[in-house]
Amino acid sequence: MPDLGQFALRLGLFLSSYALLVDLVGRLRHRRELLVSGRNATLAALLCLTVACGVLGILLVRSDFAVQYVAENTARALPLVYKLTALWAGAAGSLLLWLWLQTGFVVGAFSRVDEDTGRFCAAARAAANLVAVFFFLVLIFDKDPFRLSVTTPRDGAGLNPLLQHPAMVLHPPALFLGYAAFVIPYAWTFAALGVQGPGRPGVLLDRTRQWLLFAWMFLSIGIALGAWWAYEELGWGGYWAWDPVENSSLIPWLTATALLHCARTYRTGGKTSHWFMVLAIATFSLCIFGTFLTRYGLVSSVHAFPDPGLGILFLVLLILIWVAAGLLVVARWLGRVRSLRMIAARPEDGAVAERTRNTPHGQGLRFIVWNNWLMVLLAFVILAGTLFPFFSGLFSAHPITLKSEYFTKITAPGGLALLLLLGICPHLVRQGLGRGWRTVGAVITAAASLLTWTLAGSLAIACLVACAFVGVNLGADFVQRYAGRREGRTLRASLRWHGARVVHLGVVLAFVGIAGSSGFDVEKQVALRPGEQVQVGGLELTYHNLDAQHGPNFTAVVAEVSVRQGQRQLGKLTPSVAFYAQSDKRTSEVDIRRSLAGDLYLALTEADNSSRLINLTIFLKPLINWIWIGTILMVLGTALVFAAGLGRGRVTGALDTGGEP
């Protein structure tokens, strides 16, 4: 059985390399039969990957511990669903899943071989297959999911109980759906760069936009699930620790957000078109780099450099990608295309770009570019902070690490700037009512934010002030739309309009949650005996009793705590700790009283069975649930915009009309 999997991977490597070659030659020599062959080989590689994933799934479900991956990630007693989801619990399985998804997406997006778009698709497939070849190499020679154990253990190592949580089941595949789908804008960019002369740059642009929305949506879901899991399971009252693992998903998310804005406003030869290309390649590169960073432990190591092994292949791939992109740009330049901006532009498009400069659209682009710079700078600073220990280790005997304050100190003002930009720009762009007073409003808000920041020293208040401003602005947008005339609005345009605003509203709410929960949070650690009380932020907590519960393989102690506010009983909370006899592991289950105003979060830190003395960690997290609500809105809004783009029959979209910034 594992042999079949290994064979499928090797065949897949062959097919991908073949497709890469044939597509390139077919593309350059205008040979349609080669393009068909390349398309078919890519499809066949997808089949191989499907077989490999299937085989790994069967091995996991059958608990075939002869295979190292199965033994390391599952155990006999593990519930079936966790056995199956162990497919993405380890590095090997998740790389396989990524490659499978990616190849599937590429087949879905770039399978055309017709006269119009065949060569374009071939170039895009080639760019994607280049990545696939490297992934196959790593899967076959380094992170082989089908490698046999040296000795077959009687039972597997199992899955860390912390990870046995629904959010942790869905978090990795959501991330990988996102990472993998970013291959589409990346591949599209390569194809567009390769278009010589007066080509058709808008080919498949609509479709690429759709894929980008899909990717961004899943990456956001993945990040949010990870944060939610950390909050629910880890018991330290936070949801984001600026850990390299977390940062490596946030960095591409930032560039992807900038990319998304460029895609909405993409006009051939327009201001955002070269931004789009750079960001598309950067985002996908950062996805790959982040995986390399965390899966090979480049930064989490203590002292000695980890042996990156074949992980170096990822770096080689990244260098190749950027060199290839650079060469294509140079080739275009040598081909008498005057500047980057003119890439793939037809003469009349340039004229359009010129004409639109002073329209609302043209002004909107300016803000999009500001937004790009901010996002890219933030991504860069976070990346630098994440890699800092590694680089400082190169220059001195003692690596210097940055505490998480570094990240909060930088992202807080950066986020505030983004928020203000979000508050002004979508509205400034539209002509007519409100343009003046909104600018005035923005200036006042910015000044008020800065003042509260410097005077009160509280960035959280500054952020809430800005949130209020942006919220009012968004509301005004709705009022203006519904008060205005309605004729001439298509369903598509309406969906897109509402989608974009719902996303932005979600962002504002998430900011409210972040500011509230990190600016006004309370943490208290107390020792309590039965009957004792403690006051926290207007709440009165009474500790009643400690119960012991016996499960099949664990013993748990449960503390009973009642909460009162003034005369009102708010209910009981039961934080607990479970001790697993076999594995010497313990997991604490926090208990949270949720409300829109904020959470009361109790973690049982320690408990003494005989004296019933407990140590309780109490957190008050004001407004935190707005983060989750905001994220849900962001995802829903993206889904609306996605729906608006469904079923667009047009293959070409050189002159986009949908670009609402």
Place this chain on the structure above:
Amino acid sequence: MKSKTVVKLLIGITVIGGGMGYVVVQAMQSSWSYYYSVDEFSAAGPAAREHSFRLAGRVKPGSVVRDLEQVTLAFTLAGTTAELPVRYRGVTPDNFTEDREVVVEGRLVATGVFEADTLMTRCESKYQRKVN
């Protein structure tokens, strides 16, 4: 590009870049933390008291003392040769046990005890997420 655009661009870059640079440098200075092993830390002498450190070592078996009254956790962080008493107040990661590789962040106080404000376990699980 017109020269006016270039000038505008330069001013923009200087202002934004300067602002960002200032924030970055400020943030870096305040969160600077040296990464040592316990052995190196002990060998560093008095200089070790001046900065904030991040130390890696192993929890010495039998050294873990939890003071439930004071809500503190005390243990000895052991390297290959040196040892260091550590005191910590806060949420203990679930996988904190004796004889495990841990990383602590904090500074040395006058009593010779390392006061940690962060305690992380080096995770052997697949997701190397820190818990602090």
